[in-house]
Amino acid sequence: MxxxxxxxxxxxxxxxxxxxxxxxxxxxxxxxxxxxxxxxxxxxxxxxxxxxxxxxxxxxxxxxxxxxxxxxxxxxxxxxxxxxxxxxxxxxxxxxxxxxxxxxxxxxxxxxxxxxxxxxxxxxxxxxxxxxxxxxxxxxxxxxxxxxxxxxxxxxxxxHGLFLDDRTMALPCQQQQAGQWQKGDQVRFGEGRAAREGQVIKVNRRTCTVEGTGASRGLRFRVPFVMLEAADA
Ligand SMILES: [Zn+2]
Incomplete structure (x- = not known):
């Protein structure tokens, strides 16, 4: 739905x-x-x-x-x-x-x-x-x-008569889909000190090309879908 x-x-x-x-x-x-x-x-x-x-x-x-x-x-x-x-x-x-x-x-x-x-x-x-x-x-x-x-x-x-589901959501185990990403999405990837933030500039077959923002400004990365997270800024 x-x-x-x-x-x-x-x-x-x-x-x-x-x-x-x-x-x-x-x-x-x-x-x-x-x-x-x-x-x-x-x-x-x-x-x-x-x-x-x-x-x-x-x-x-x-x-x-x-x-x-x-x-x-x-x-x-x-x-x-x-x-x-x-x-x-x-x-x-x-x-x-x-x-x-x-x-x-x-x-x-x-x-x-x-x-x-x-x-x-x-x-x-x-x-x-x-x-x-x-x-x-x-x-x-x-x-x-x-x-x-x-x-x-x-x-x-x-x-207000709006439906907000409070039942546990079954999540797919791994995200491998290109369809959930699009150009302009703010993303983050990596852990701890190696964590980076950036913006998707191109969606490839298994990766996104990401232009760094913040501390990673000026850098470009190819990041597998499984490593990407949408950034709540
Ligand atoms: Zn935040």
Whole structure:
């Protein structure tokens, strides 16, 4: 079943509401003690791109949830390649269980951890998913805020008559398909210090040609599909 774009946009909007209602409202006063004008704007984007940005001048955090990201996370074939899937599994968030609801709730928590990371001055060029980031993400899960985020998103969806599947999703064991990648996709690959980020510039038969971004700017790689992950920025 192909996810419906209109419903996916509505879900992306509910992710915006959820981020403000649960995560931001829990931290707002604390963050404003050091930056009195700090604020958050959430919006939906039409593509896959999902990210946190910070406007230093106006002290405004901006989180964008891509409609095509919401669509991709509703289908096992395309959900498997996202960093959210790996984070939930490898760090045991939500009991390590992959479902549409868990993936989308985790995306809210993930982007909000970037907000906290930015506020703490721990977001560095070329090292975005660093151990500071994972400390914050772990904390959001440990104190129960990730669960509250998930409940809130599920309640809102139910209220709006939108279907968010909370059943465990069976993922294909390995991603070998060219069809899930396209030119312009933001990706990451490699582990630890060798981790790289970039943008797909060409889809080949078994690999993507990736142009490095951030610390890998100026470099070009041929990366097998199995090594590629879609980057939640
Ligand atoms: Zn991220």
């Amino acid at each position: 192909t996810p419906d774009p209109k419903a996916s946009r509505a879900i992306a909007r509910l992710m915006c509401d959820t981020t403000r209602d649960t995560l931001w409202s829990s931290y707002r006063d604390r963050l404003r003690q050091t930056r009195p004008h700090a604020d958050l704007q959430c919006r939906t984007g039409s593509g896959r791109a999902t990210y946190h940005r910070y406007d230093h001048r106006h002290q405004i955090h901006l989180i964008t949830y891509g409609v095509r990201m919401v669509m991709a996370k509703q289908t096992p074939e395309t959900a498997a390649s996202w960093l959210s899937t790996r984070e939930i599994r490898s760090r045991g968030y939500f009991g390590g269980e992959i479902s549409v609801l868990n993936l989308l709730a985790h995306t809210c928590t993930h982007e909000f951890a970037h907000l906290l990371q930015q506020h703490a001055g721990k977001r560095y060029h070329g090292s975005v998913h660093n151990h500071h980031f994972y400390q914050l993400l772990d904390q959001l899960n440990d104190v129960g805020l990730a669960d509250r985020t998930r409940r809130h998103l599920a309640d809102l969806a139910r209220h």
